[in-house]
Amino acid sequence: MARTVWDSTVGKKAVMAVSGLIMLLYLIAHMIGNLKIFFGAGEFDHYAHWLRTVGEPFMHYEWTLWLIRVVLAAAVVAHAVSAYQLSRLDLRARPRTYVHKRPRAGYATRTMRWGGVILGLFLVWHLLDLTAGTVHPGTFRPGHPYRNVVSDFSHWYSNVVYIAAMLALGLHIRHGFWSAAQTLGAGSRTRDRALKTVANVLALLLTAGFVAVPVGVMTGVVS
Amino acid sequence: MKLTLRVWRQKNAGAEGHMSTYEVDGISPDMSFLEMLDTLNERLILQGEEPVAFDHDCREGICGACSLVINGEAHGPERTTTCQLHMRSFEDGDVIDVEPWRAAAFPVIKDLVVDRSAFDRIIQAGGYITAPTGSAPEAHATPVPKADADYAFEHAECIGCGACVAACPNGAAMLFTSAKVNHLNVLPQGAPERETRVLDMVAQMDAEGFGGCTLTGECATACPKGIPLTSITHMNKEWLRATRKAARR
Structure with a gap:
C-alpha cells in the first residue's frame, strides 16, 4: 500500500495533505503557547519547562518533547520531499508555456512552492535562533525562553525575518488547508464555502497570533 | 471586422514552431471562431500557402475535437468550445493569439493540432x-x-x-x-x-x-x-x- 501511495501523484498529494495537517495542528498549539508571553516571564518560562515534563511519571524527562520533535521532523521531510518530486513532475508535464500570458489563480495558490521554500529556510533559522541559540542575536541563555525572545526581537532583522515568514505562512495555510481537504476527499459543493472560511480564519489567526509576539516586544508590551 | 491573428505554425511534430501574423478582413460577428479560421485558410490556399491545421469535427459543441488556446485561454474568452465561440466576443481591430494545447502528454502534430x-x-x-452483450436490459x-x-x-x-x-x-x-x-x-x-x-x-x-x-x-x-x-x-x-x-x- 505504501508503494501505491508513494508512486501515485494522487497518493503523494495525500502524503502532503496529512503531513501538512500534522504541522498545522502543531502550529496551533505552538501559537497558543507563544501567547503566554503576554502574561509575564513567570508563566511563559513555566510553560516552557512544563513542555519537558509532559507525561511524567509515565514518560521520562523530555521524552514527550522528543516524540513530538520526531513526528514533526518526519512530517517536514515527507511534505518537502513529496512537494519537490511533484513539482518536478508538474514542470516536466508543461515544458512549454503559452506565448499569450495571463494572470493565473490567486496569489496564495501561485506562491505555494516558493512560499514553502521560504518557510523551510525560516524553520532552520528559527531552530538555530531560539532552540539551539547558535544564530541568536545577543546572548542566548538556555532555560530562559522569555529573556531569549525579548533579546531576539530587540534586533530589527529578527523582526523582519520573523514577520515576513509568518505572512508567508498565512498564505501557505490559506491555500494549503483547503487543498488538503480536497486531496483527502473531504470537500464537497455544499462544504466548499465552510472549508474556505476555515482556511482563511486559520491563516489569519495563526499569522496574527505569531506576529503578536515580535510586535509586543517592539512596542514594549513585552520587555 | 478586421482582425490581426498571431497563429502558432509548426510544420510537424519534430519541427520548431513559431507564431505567424496574419491579417483577416471581412469577418462577420456572427461567424464562429472556426469559420473565421476557414476564411483565413481559404485565402492562404488561394495564395498558394499552407493552410493552418486545426482540429474540428461536429462544430456544435459536443464532439470535443476543437482545441485552441485563444489569448491564453483554452477555448477562448467564453465558457464554451472553440466551435461555439463567436466573433462577437471580440472587437474590431483586436489582436488574437491562437496556440495549441500545451502539455508534454499532448505533443503537437502540426500547427494547432495535438495528439x-x-x-x-x-x-x-x-x-x-x-456488461453482457445482447438486447438492451429492461430499464427498471x-x-x-x-x-x-x-x-x-x-x-x-x-x-x-x-x-x-x-x-x-x-x-x-x-x-x-x-x-x-x-x-x-x-x-x-x-x-x-x-x-x-x-x-x-x-x-x-x-x-x-x-x-x-x-x-x-x-x-x-x-x-x-x-x-x-x-x-x-x-x-x-x-x-x-x-x-x-x-x-x-
Whole structure:
C-alpha cells in the first residue's frame, strides 16, 4: 500500500495533505503557547519547562518533547520531499508555456512552492535562533525562553525575518488547508464555502497570533 | 471586422514552431471562431500557402475535437468550445493569439493540432463497464436514485476535449480522469469495477506524463461542459478508498 501511495501523484498529494495537517495542528498549539508571553516571564518560562515534563511519571524527562520533535521532523521531510518530486513532475508535464500570458489563480495558490521554500529556510533559522541559540542575536541563555525572545526581537532583522515568514505562512495555510481537504476527499459543493472560511480564519489567526509576539516586544508590551 | 491573428505554425511534430501574423478582413460577428479560421485558410490556399491545421469535427459543441488556446485561454474568452465561440466576443481591430494545447502528454502534430491519444489510453484503462452483450436490459431492472443519475450525467458531459489539461499550469489531466471515474463509479452498473477503475485510470494518467493537481481551479474554469472542481475531490476520495480496500485484500 505504501508503494501505491508513494508512486501515485494522487497518493503523494495525500502524503502532503496529512503531513501538512500534522504541522498545522502543531502550529496551533505552538501559537497558543507563544501567547503566554503576554502574561509575564513567570508563566511563559513555566510553560516552557512544563513542555519537558509532559507525561511524567509515565514518560521520562523530555521524552514527550522528543516524540513530538520526531513526528514533526518526519512530517517536514515527507511534505518537502513529496512537494519537490511533484513539482518536478508538474514542470516536466508543461515544458512549454503559452506565448499569450495571463494572470493565473490567486496569489496564495501561485506562491505555494516558493512560499514553502521560504518557510523551510525560516524553520532552520528559527531552530538555530531560539532552540539551539547558535544564530541568536545577543546572548542566548538556555532555560530562559522569555529573556531569549525579548533579546531576539530587540534586533530589527529578527523582526523582519520573523514577520515576513509568518505572512508567508498565512498564505501557505490559506491555500494549503483547503487543498488538503480536497486531496483527502473531504470537500464537497455544499462544504466548499465552510472549508474556505476555515482556511482563511486559520491563516489569519495563526499569522496574527505569531506576529503578536515580535510586535509586543517592539512596542514594549513585552520587555 | 478586421482582425490581426498571431497563429502558432509548426510544420510537424519534430519541427520548431513559431507564431505567424496574419491579417483577416471581412469577418462577420456572427461567424464562429472556426469559420473565421476557414476564411483565413481559404485565402492562404488561394495564395498558394499552407493552410493552418486545426482540429474540428461536429462544430456544435459536443464532439470535443476543437482545441485552441485563444489569448491564453483554452477555448477562448467564453465558457464554451472553440466551435461555439463567436466573433462577437471580440472587437474590431483586436489582436488574437491562437496556440495549441500545451502539455508534454499532448505533443503537437502540426500547427494547432495535438495528439490527445493519451486520453484514449486513460479511458481504455478503466472507463468502461462489464456488461453482457445482447438486447438492451429492461430499464427498471436496476433502479438508480435520481441524485446519482444526475451526478453521473453531470460527469458524463465531459467531451474529452482536453481544455482542462491545456489550462492547468501543471499539465494535469485530473479533471478529465475524475469526470470519467465519477461518471461510472456512482452508478450500480459501474460498481463491479469501482476500485480497479479509479486505481488503473489514475495509474495510466500518471504513466502518460500528465502533471499532478495543485488545485488552482484553472481546469474547472476552462471546462466548456462545467465539470466542477469537486469532481477531483471525489476522485481523490475514491482513490484513497480503493487503495485502502486493495491493502486489506
